Amino acid sequence: MAFLDKVIEVAKKDLQTIVLPESYDPRTIEATHKVLKQGIAKIILVGNKEEIMANAGSFDISGASFIDPETFEDMNQMAAALADLRKSKGMTPEEAKGILLKSELFFGVMLVKMGYANGMVAGAANSTANVLRPALQILKTAPGTKLVSAAFFMEVPNCEYGEDGIFIFGDCALNPNPNSEELAHIAISSAATFKSIVKAEPKVSILSFSTKGSANHADVDKVVEATKIAKELAPELSLDGELQFDASIIPSVAQKKAPDSAVAGKANVIIFPDLDAGNIGYKLVQRLAKANAYGPLCQGLAMPVNDLSRGCFADDIVGTVALTALQAQMQK
Numbered sequence: 001m002a003f004l005d006k007v008i009e010v011a012k013k014d015l016q017t018i019v020l021p022e023s024y025d026p027r028t029i030e031a032t033h034k035v036l037k038q039g040i041a042k043i044i045l046v047g048n049k050e051e052i053m054a055n056a057g058s059f060d061i062s063g064a065s066f067i068d069p070e071t072f073e074d075m076n077q078m079a080a081a082l083a084d085l086r087k088s089k090g091m092t093p094e095e096a097k098g099i100l101l102k103s104e105l106f107f108g109v110m111l112v113k114m115g116y117a118n119g120m121v122a123g124a125a126n127s128t129a130n131v132l133r134p135a136l137q138i139l140k141t142a143p144g145t146k147l148v149s150a151a152f153f154m155e156v157p158n159c160e161y162g163e164d165g166i167f168i169f170g171d172c173a174l175n176p177n178p179n180s181e182e183l184a185h186i187a188i189s190s191a192a193t194f195k196s197i198v199k200a201e202p203k204v205s206i207l208s209f210s211t212k213g214s215a216n217h218a219d220v221d222k223v224v225e226a227t228k229i230a231k232e233l234a235p236e237l238s239l240d241g242e243l244q245f246d247a248s249i250i251p252s253v254a255q256k257k258a259p260d261s262a263v264a265g266k267a268n269v270i271i272f273p274d275l276d277a278g279n280i281g282y283k284l285v286q287r288l289a290k291a292n293a294y295g296p297l298c299q300g301l302a303m304p305v306n307d308l309s310r311g312c313f314a315d316d317i318v319g320t321v322a323l324t325a326l327q328a329q330m331q332k
């Protein structure tokens with residue numbers, strides 16, 4: 001069974017409510033139609049019901065719920081709650097109400113925070129920074145987590161590497177220039193995300209342009225140190241670095257470059273040394289290898305909010321909604 005079919009099967013067993021704030025985006029409407037038709041999740045669309053329905057064309061979204069910030073009966077309560085959450089930054093209830101009326105993203109995250117929805121997916125129309133900022137500010141990190149990071153599930157067609165072509169790539173969306181400690185946390189969170197969704201053993205490779213001392217540079221030192229920290233923090237994990245990408249996934253190259261590594265040649269969790277590498281790397285695989293890229297999924301947030309690429313297709317939104325529903329099920 002394909003990766004997403006398995007995710008959808010689990011999502012259907014305990015329906016979660018996912019808010020999609022970008023109801024003016026045609027791919028979001030198409031995705032809503034598909035999610036409802038397949039029974040993957042309940043959907044809340046943010047905005048005026050008549051306007052949204054009028055723009056839906058042939059897509060049947062009548063099974064969705066609609067919440068319009070302009071007429072939302074609990075707006076004052078929501079504004080007070082947001083102001084309270086941001087009182088250390090000096091936000092007043094009036095300012096909070098203004099933000100909630102202006103930003104569908106802040107409104108959507110508050111619907112999650114207040115329990116109207118179990119998770120949110122956005123980013124088809126808004127930049128990652130704009131989607132993640134309200135989530136970081138309002139929901140904050142999950143207990144026991146220091147750093148939120150963002151990873152993609154990559155489903156590569158006709159690929160014998162990774163977990164039969166399934167990989168997790170992190171961080172591809174959030175932390176621009178992680179230090180060694182942050183990189184170690186990204187690796188550990190990505191392994192946990194992989195295990196919780198794929199139900200297979202994560203084999204984590206922290207990438208570099210060097211394999212086991214083949215090059216000397218401060219950037220390599222950062223990855224070596226990150227590997228050391230991650231091994232100390234999570235000794236039970238199958239994790240190694242610094243490894244080049246070919247040595248990470250291809251057994252014959254691993255045999256030549258890192259014969260003593262238990263991970264080289266078998267990695268299914270791929271950790272990039274910085275966001276340049278991660279964001280460029282996932283888009284290369286998505287566009288040139290025609291891989292499905294689901295996410296970026298946030299790891300370490302207190303409640304599930306996930307981003308999309310503005311270049312996404314409706315089916316990517318469907319996949320990310322299903323994955324968000326699984327995260328919500330697991331957080332119950």
Ligand SMILES: CC(C)(COP(=O)(O)OP(=O)(O)OC[C@H]1O[C@@H](n2cnc3c(N)ncnc32)[C@H](O)[C@@H]1OP(=O)(O)O)[C@@H](O)C(=O)NCCC(=O)NCCS
Binds near residue numbers: 132137149175176
């Ligand atoms: C996500 C991002 C906007 C956060 O930026 P920022 O400048 O730290 O934003 P803010 O200062 O408003 O931070 C918001 C809050 O989140 C917290 N935060 C920021 N990054 C965090 C992280 N990785 N983990 C946990 N908390 C984080 C901050 O501490 C802050 O908390 P506070 O407001 O309660 O004090 C920024 O890291 C970013 O732009 N990343 C790149 C996104 C991108 O363009 N990706 C490429 C395309 S996918």
Ligand SMILES: CC(=O)OP(=O)(O)O
Binds near residue numbers: 310311
């Ligand atoms: C994740 C990502 O790269 O998002 P966007 O393409 O919208 O910048």
